[in-house]
Amino acid sequence: MADLVIRNLHAKIVDSDKEILRGIDLEVSRGETHAIMGPNGSGKSTLSHVLMGHPGYEVTDGEVLFHGDDLLTMAPDERSRAGLFLCFQYPYAVPGVTVANFLRTAINAHRGKGDPIRIPEFRTRMEAAMKLLDVDRKMSSRYLNDGFSGGEKKRLEILQLAMLKPSLAVLDETDSGLDIDALKIVAHGVNAHIGDEMGAIVITHYQRILDYITPSHVHVLIEGRIARSGGAELAKELERAGYADIAASVEA
Amino acid sequence: MAATDQDVESLEGIGDGYKYGFHDEEKPVIKVDRGLNEGIIRQISAHKSEPAWMLEFRLKAYEIFLKKPMPEWGSDLGEIDFANIFYYLKPAEENARSWDDVPEDIKNTFERLGIPQAERKFLAGVGAQYESEVVYHSLQQDLADQGVIFLDTDQALREHPELFREYWATVIPANDNKFAALNSAVWSGGSFIYIPKGIKLDLPLQAYFRINAQNMGQFERTLIIVDEGAYVHYVEGCTAPTYSSDSLHSAVVEIVVKKGGRCRYTTIQNWSNNVYNLVTKRAIAEQDATMEWVDGNLGSKITMKYPAVILKGEGAHGEVLSIAFAGKGQHQDAGGKITHMAPRTSSVITSKSISKDGGRSSYRGLLRVNPGAVGSRSKVVCDALILDEHSRSDTYPYINVGEPNVDIGHEATVSKIGEEQLYYLMSRGLPEAEASAMIVAGFVEPITKELPLEYAVEMNRLIQLQMEGSVG
Incomplete structure (x- = not known):
């Protein structure tokens, strides 16, 4: 089994009715780098905080296993000590x-x-x-x-x-607000740790950081669901075409 | 040996993080009857073989105490039963110069509180008061040789009558307030310090105040005179057993800092949660003198205490650094008072309060600038941290400026412990209690960093204990 297994994950902001995550499925193992891309408001940051246990979000359905344990019943500090x-x-x-x-x-x-x-x-x-x-x-x-x-x-x-x-790092828009030199240094720091001991989920709006951290998998998040998955080439395609086509295909 | 009811009673609250709630068996040499009347005051004075003027001073103060109404502001003091208090208890025959001469039980208590150990490591002198009397006193010989006086106040009255009378009640007269009057009537123990011209003490002097008996009243009286260009850091700590009925601690502290002198007075108040702590503290700073109050209030049921500095001489500087931590059933009504009387005087009041588990902390401050105090500067910063929705914080900053040519700043913030700050620290593996304690320690750090290392460690440890009581 993969280190992290997300099945049909649904989540919303506490005290609101609107679901932000609407059925995410994802598996990540050590040595893998998964880029999660998507337009603003697609649920990228929500996914990162739901994984870490932010008290402002509520999981309404689905499950997350981390090294085979139920991640969602753990407090944030327990998740951290478990390797997230x-x-x-x-x-x-x-x-x-x-x-x-x-x-x-x-x-x-x-x-x-x-x-x-x-x-x-x-x-x-x-x-x-x-x-x-x-x-x-x-x-x-x-x-x-x-x-x-x-x-x-x-x-x-x-x-x-x-x-x-x-053993698993989630990078939430780590590239935002960084100039190119700082981005290189940060990417270098991350690359030094990705490998047999660590897997990574790199959340980003732009493909810029992926020039320095090469993903093994790329997922496109649209309105709380993974609309498309592929390899590194998908990020390049998105850079050219934007999210509009994929978004349209989801609505269709 | 089977536990007695008293033992069980004294253990209450220890689970809440209070580690000093134990008590010794009472073996008083003298214990006056419960309650207060003129006879009791005469008894105290006679036992101490005081001069006639002191008995007169006490009796006059008692009259003032009877006449003055209870304060109608601050905390609710309506439950204090003055008739149920013991106003004088002498625990030992002698004020010892060696710990070996202190009665075994009392010595053990101070050992548990770490006083002899601290004395060996980093103190220039130590006083230890138990109930109404100082039972141990020491001062490094070389300081005594240079003319430094560090005695218990009763002894100073006997040994230095003229110096004593010159300054006694000149900073806080008996009619200052009801509790200053009470202290003036029944005072016993406390520290008397004189630092001669130009003498600067590298190490602090420390006094430790311990209440042991139930329904005890402790009324120590401290008088510190720092002569021109001299420096002293005086530290006091205090604890008491946890009982289900109340005790009263009502001290008066008067300080005079002469030209160019500096005095720092640090308090780590950790009374058990059945002690009313109603204390009057005031210093006069003469020309270019500096007075600093570092006032940490962690214990007690109710504390009302506003250390004051009167900036009397040109260029004098006053500072109050106040930390208040109010937990379950506690009200810390603390703050500071500064009066600018002379030109180019400066002052800073920094207050940090923490409220949790339904506790209430109030900052109450008075800043007064008299006409003519030209070019004076003052800055007041008070920050409150509230840890849960049951707790409360209030700010009462009174500012009274009678001189236009001054620079006055006031800032106040109230914050709740951020759920997101907590989440951030927990996301790095810190359990909730540890994460909260870290946020609180950071909040008070501007004050703890001013303390000598040993006290900073102690303050952080006490905060940690308070925090552990609140979570888990």
Whole structure:
């Protein structure tokens, strides 16, 4: 069985009637990179947050298995410790909490009680990850995302990915707001981890990031359903033709 | 040994994160009858062999106490039963200079609270008050040799009568408010500190206040004089057993900081949730002097406390950093008061409050700028964090500016702990309680970073304990 199995997933915003996800089926395994593309409002970000367990969404039907376990009954922290990682499109700031303190606490949460990471080992790992992502070491003593530029936030998201080593990473519009140099660095950081140990879902509106992170699968999400699936060539086709044709075929 | 009812009673609340709710068996040397009357006051004064002027001062204060109405603002104090309180309890014969001379039970209590250990590691001097009297006192010899005085207040009255009388009740007179009057009538213990000209203490002096008996009233009185160009950091901590009936802590703290001197006064208040904590604290800062209050209120049932600085001399600076944490059944009515009396004085009030599990925290502040205090600057920032919908936060910022040529800023924010902030931290593997505690620790960080490391750690640990009580 695939690491992640999504079957007939339906979801809506809590306290609203409108379904945003209307029956998603998807399987992702380690070593695979699935791009999920689609126009604004098609449900891309909703899918990422439903997978992570955002309290603002409610699953109305379907199931999600992660390593064979029912992902939907787990709290977000349990999902994280089970190996799922979401690279946020808009990461939240936590003033007063330093990046280093946060990263160490997160790593220790993953290691479990009674086995905290030793400070020198933590420092070494953090500095290696910072080098990979071309992040200023001073960032470790800044407050988490507090006053960070868009690019700094995205790099810190990938830095967390590098340190927590998930088995499945969901990248939600990681390319938005990045200039081309920053995008290359971020893609480099992600590519360093995609492989035998990690699978990825790359959510994007544009095909730009896919020039740097080559997908093994591409899915087009239209109105809460996967309207078409294919290989990397599908992304190129979308770049030329846009979403209109596929959207029209769904309506037909 | 079987648990007694009292043992069971004292264990209540420990599950909520309060670790100091234990109590010792009472073995008083002297314990006056319950309630208050002139006879009790005469008894206290006679037992202490005080000079006549002090007895007179007490009796006059008692009259004021009887006449003054209860405050009608702030918290509801209607349940305080003054007749049910013990106003004086002497726990030990001697104020010891060595922990070995402190009675075994009491010594063990302070060991559990970590006081002798802290003394060995990072303190220049320690006072430990248990019920009404200071039972242990120490000061590093080299400081004593330089003329530093750090005594319990009763002893200072005996040993330094002139210095004592020069400053006594000059900052907070007995008629200041009902509880200052009560303290003036029945005061016992507290710290008396004098730092001579130019002497700067590298390490803090600390006093620890412990209430042990049920329905106890603790009324310590602290007087600190920092002479010209001198510096002292004084730290106080306090705890009490958890009982089902109330105790009363009503202290008065007076501070005078002379020209160019600096005093920092740090409080980590962690009374059990059956203690009324009604304290008057005020400092006078003379020319170019600096007074800083760092006031952490985590415990008690009700706290009403607004540390004040009177900026009397030109160029004086005053600061109040206040943290209040109100949990279940608690009301923290805290804040600060600053009066600018002289030109080019400056002040900062920073207040951070957290309310959870139905707790209520209020910021109450008074900023006054008198006519003539030209070029004065003041900044007031109060931020409140509310952790759930049952809890409450209020802000009462009073600003009274009588001088046009000044720079005054005021900012206030109220926020709920963000569901999305919490989600973000949890998405990185932090369990909910740990994620909340991290957000709260970050919220108060601007204040904890001002504390010496040991106290910052202690403050964060206490916050963590409060948070653990709220989740899971």
